[in-house]
Amino acid sequence: MRSFWIRTVNLAAIVGILFTYHMVLSIYNSKDQVARLQAELERVEPKLQNDGRRSAPAEYQDGVYSGEAEGFGGPISLEVTITDGRIADIQILSAEGEDGAYFSMAENMIPTVLERQSPEVDTISGATFSSNGIRNAMKQALGKAGEK
Amino acid sequence: MKKMRDFTIKERKKFQAWIRALIQLACFIFFPSAFTTAFAGIKYLLTQIGAGEEIAWTPFVAVLAALCLFTILFGRFFCGFACAFGSLGDALHGLYLYLLANSKIIRRRSRKKPRKLPKSREKWLGAVPYIILAAIVLLCFSGIWDRISGLSPWEAFSMLRAGNFKLKGHLAGLCLLGILLAGMCMKERFFCRFLCPMGAAFSLLPVLPLSSLGRDRERCIPGCSACSRSCPAGIELPESGKKENAYGCFQCQKCVNVCPKGNIYCGIPQIRGNEVLATLVKTAVLAGIFLWLDI
Numbered sequence: 334m335r336s337f338w339i340r341t342v343n344l345a346a347i348v349g350i351l352f353t354y355h356m357v358l359s360i361y362n363s364k365d366q367v368a369r370l371q372a373e374l375e376r377v378e379p380k381l382q383n384d385g386r387r388s389a390p391a392e393y394q395d396g397v398y399s400g401e402a403e404g405f406g407g408p409i410s411l412e413v414t415i416t417d418g419r420i421a422d423i424q425i426l427s428a429e430g431e432d433g434a435y436f437s438m439a440e441n442m443i444p445t446v447l448e449r450q451s452p453e454v455d456t457i458s459g460a461t462f463s464s465n466g467i468r469n470a471m472k473q474a475l476g477k478a479g480e481k
Numbered sequence: 482m483k484k485m486r487d488f489t490i491k492e493r494k495k496f497q498a499w500i501r502a503l504i505q506l507a508c509f510i511f512f513p514s515a516f517t518t519a520f521a522g523i524k525y526l527l528t529q530i531g532a533g534e535e536i537a538w539t540p541f542v543a544v545l546a547a548l549c550l551f552t553i554l555f556g557r558f559f560c561g562f563a564c565a566f567g568s569l570g571d572a573l574h575g576l577y578l579y580l581l582a583n584s585k586i587i588r589r590r591s592r593k594k595p596r597k598l599p600k601s602r603e604k605w606l607g608a609v610p611y612i613i614l615a616a617i618v619l620l621c622f623s624g625i626w627d628r629i630s631g632l633s634p635w636e637a638f639s640m641l642r643a644g645n646f647k648l649k650g651h652l653a654g655l656c657l658l659g660i661l662l663a664g665m666c667m668k669e670r671f672f673c674r675f676l677c678p679m680g681a682a683f684s685l686l687p688v689l690p691l692s693s694l695g696r697d698r699e700r701c702i703p704g705c706s707a708c709s710r711s712c713p714a715g716i717e718l719p720e721s722g723k724k725e726n727a728y729g730c731f732q733c734q735k736c737v738n739v740c741p742k743g744n745i746y747c748g749i750p751q752i753r754g755n756e757v758l759a760t761l762v763k764t765a766v767l768a769g770i771f772l773w774l775d776i
């Protein structure tokens with residue numbers, strides 16, 4: 334029974350360390366983000382008052398564009414929706430050959446793409462194949478949308 | 482109700498082997514990436530911490546946590562029944578045994594059984610998985626792992642399994658995979674016992690005594706050791722009263738069925754003689770976890 338308790342203490346310690354790390358970093362990051370957003374706001378506000386439109390220039394033609402690329406175990410196809418020249422939405426249509434957990438990890442790229450308005454974001458470490466598939470499919474779709 | 486021990490040893494062994502093979506095949510077909518996903522959880526956590534990035538409840542971490550919890554409750558059942566890599570090894574080893582028994586080309590020097598490693602060597606080889614786990618953890622922490630992942634035999638295996646044959650950057654992994662499969666072919670569960678880093682992580686967990694097997698030593702036939710000889714993990718079963726777990730046990734239940742006296746039972750003595758029920762319950766729980774997490 335002794336080794337059982339040693340292991341329990343070890344496991345509790347590991348989980349505790351991970352949890353503390355998570356908490357500390359998320360507090361730190363949220364402060365950081367507030368500062369970053371504030372800076373962004375100050376930068377953008379004068380522009381908004383000038384032309385009444387959003388700051389990013391229109392880069393793409395409006396419409397819905399599809400793209401397809403090789404993922405881990407087959408093709409990944411998706412649809413990119415452009416509204417007002419901006420990437421408004423990205424919908425995965427099919428990803429039959431992908432492994433569930435890996436693909437959902439790779440899907441985390443999509444919010445970043447929407448935020449940065451560019452498919453050039455870092456791939457998700459550990460899910461490189463699926464990430465590359467999503468990225469290449471987005472690039473293909475955006476290629477059709479054409480940069481103005 | 483007829484109990485398992487009312488059958489002959491031969492019938493029991495056959496029944497057990499079929500049940501296990503069926504579960505393994507089903508898991509190989511439906512959840513083949515479970516083992517790499519759980520390990521990706523470990524790698525994800527260490528990579529993020531090493532880079533000073535935030536850690537989140539990602540699908541990898543969820544699978545890792547679920548499998549660890551399952552292992553704490555039921556022992557390394559995942560290793561014995563659901564791991565695609567272990568199952569592939571079992572299939573290859575089965576093929577090897579079949580060829581040894583039936584083919585004249587492979588059978589040399591009238592050897593009908595695979596060679597055994599000396600006990601002393603098995604003991605220090607058993608420490609290798611922990612070394613590999615520690616090495617991979619350090620490589621992830623220092624951020625090197627992502628650049629050398631072409632070395633991973635698991636990645637090569639996963640790619641082949643998914644029908645992805647763009648193996649250019651994965652030649653080293655492919656060679657390692659070949660060596661590992663050859664090893665698994667010659668010695669049952671060679672990889673799982675002496676190399677697997679995920680297994681090392683599982684065997685560091687505290688396992689509740691529900692599933693841990695023990696034996697009534699005083700009822701044993703002197704000098705029998707059928708259980709020890711049938712064990713793919715090379716475990717000498719402890720006395721059942723002691724409640725000390727054998728952390729290397731994959732829960733394959735071979736010993737239970739091979740014992741001529743029915744002396745071996747798990748932490749729930751009420752189901753003694755019908756341990757196969759426990760196997761089915763564990764399979765159902767594990768399948769539920771996999772479906773829920775959409776592996």
